[in-house]
Amino acid sequence: MESASQGSAVPAEKATAELRKPHEMTVMVLTSGRMTATGRKIYEVMLHISQVRLDAMNAMPPADYMFEAPLAAMLRSSGASENDRTDAKRYLKEMRDFTVDWESTAPGDGVKWQGFSMLSEVIIELRNGENWVRWSYPPTIIAALRDPARWARLDLEVIARLSSYASIALYEICARYRDNPSGLTSRKSTAWWSDAISPTPAGTERREWRKLKNERVKKAVAEINAATDLEIEMIEHKQGRAVVEVQFAIRKKKQVVVGRRAKGPIDAHLIRRGELLGIRAAKLEGLIEEFDEELVREKVAVLESRVGNSKLSDVDNPYSYLRSLVRNHQQGDITAGVAEEKDSGGQDVQAEASRPSEVPTPRLLPPEEEWVQQRRDEIRQRIQALSPDQKKALIDEALSHLGRQGLLNAVVSRRAAQGDILHGMLGATVVRIYGEREYGPDWNKKAPEGDLFS
Structure with missing residues (x-):
């Protein structure tokens, strides 16, 4: 019997961008169109952004509800470069027209949803000189994202490291079995695996298993073993001399040795939090590149707390305030940015601390x-x-x-x-x-x- 990779609900402000992908959506078999590796990565980022937004809602949103995020942040979260911007716009528009069959990997489950559009609607618009994406899903997908009964845990940073569509598709299937006691995926026919890792409609690129294995599967296995938190091994089952079924053995690595890229993906949700504070995506990304994403994430939380404290004066320039918090932390002055703040009774919120003069301080307003x-x-x-x-x-x-x-x-x-x-x-x-x-x-x-x- 297969075990579900279940757990408690994932907080919205995780240190890593983790998608709880419903088991019903583990296998995406295209029935129209052709999808690239970058396109699939962007789609996973969109699912993650949507799931975070849904987790924050008390009820199911209306059918016409549209999610949104800056395109630049989505590209960064997917590991794509700025050079992919034009292609990304095309991928997004094509997703509205692509249809897919969603499948579960569980024995006997088969196709869960047939002929679904990946997106119900997608709009790309310009806001203050930046491209923003707005999108919506069919109601069934929204319901599964909001409250998945069983799911696979997918780290978007890990997926961003993978370079081929086959690697991404195979990794997502194997990740669904990460916590399975047997350490084995289900046994499936070679034709099933061919469709599951193909970027084209089912059956259009089926080839002799020996050729497909050498051209795609072996390369995907090698990349997954080198770049992710899993080690997988292909197991072939034969009838006579012919391979008829395939499954994979999965083992979690004790320690992931692959480091983060020098310019790795940035969590689009972090960019969104900055936008809510009045900090443009380009400026926040500049801070992340100059310092460190986790440090910026930590100080964004500090700024959110500061802005929400009605006992303190308004923050006039959120970006300058955040930059001072980050810079002073790196310089070892972790109390900068909160010293001298006083509550409504005139008492110090925190003891006075020495700090550089550029740190925002309460002042008389013009x-x-x-x-x-x-x-x-x-x-x-x-x-x-x-x-x-x-x-x-x-x-x-x-x-x-x-x-x-x-x-x-x-x-x-x-x-x-x-x-x-x-x-x-x-x-x-x-x-x-x-x-x-x-x-x-x-x-x-x-x-x-x-x-x-x-």
């Missing part, structure tokens, strides 16, 4: 910014005075807006459920909606003449 801060405070007071029904209507409008923008995450949903509606991204959205409703689109701009709130 008159214009002070006016905006006072207006925000006034609006918060008015919101606090609303009736429960009025607050609920305001929260629902804010959540709807954030959902349409693809910004609805676990933190926002938890704040809304707890009634903590004036902090973080939810608070900023609630204040803006109320401000526009009461004062018009220029609610945060000081009038030339008149009272403070005229």
Whole structure:
């Protein structure tokens, strides 16, 4: 009996980008079109981004819900270079027209979903000089991604190291058996394996097993053994002299010796977190290249906590603040960026620490910014005075807006459920909606003449 590679739900902020790929989607057999290795890697990145977003939602999104991410971040997460940008746009548009049969590798399962489109819709649009991708899936795929009964754990960084379509397809199948006590995949016919690792529709490239083994399978096995966390071995089963069935033995490596590329893939979800803080993808990627992805990830979490603390003044330049946190950590001053911050009672949040002068510090705001801060405070007071029904209507409008923008995450949903509606991204959205409703689109701009709130 096969064991499921199950576990508890994966947190949204994992140190590595790990896709919990449903067993129903383990084997992707094309029925139309031709897919490249880069195209398949990008699709896995899209599945991961979507799964992270779904994990943050309290309920299944509407049928027309669209996921989104910067194209550059998707390319980096897939291990592709900037030179692949034009081809990636073509792959994305083709995915809408490709149809596939999704199969499970379990004995007797066979085809789970037949003739499915990989994407229901895909749009590439320009935002502030950057290409962004928006996409949607058939409802069955969304349901499986959100709550897979059984899944294979796929590390996108490992997949990014693989160079051929056959290597990627074979690795994903073997990864599904990573924790299987038998250490063996199911036995399948040579024709089945030929279709499972082929980038073309089923049956179009079937060849004599001996030739396919020498041209593709052996190379894929060698690359998987050299570049991933698994060691696999092909086992052939014969009738007479003919090979009729094949399976693979899988062993987890005790230590993965292959290091990260000098310029390896960047988690697209980390780029998205930066965008939510007001940091453009290009700037965040620059920090990651200059310093270290894990250090930047750690300091993004610090900045998220800082921005969500209503007892502290607003961060005027999130990118400069983040850069100072990263630079000072590397220089050994891990307390930089939080020293001198005071709570509403005037007490130090953390003891004063020496630090370079460029670290952001609380300061007196210019008159214009002070006016905006006072207006925000006034609006918060008015919101606090609303009736429960009025607050609920305001929260629902804010959540709807954030959902349409693809910004609805676990933190926002938890704040809304707890009634903590004036902090973080939810608070900023609630204040803006109320401000526009009461004062018009220029609610945060000081009038030339008149009272403070005229």
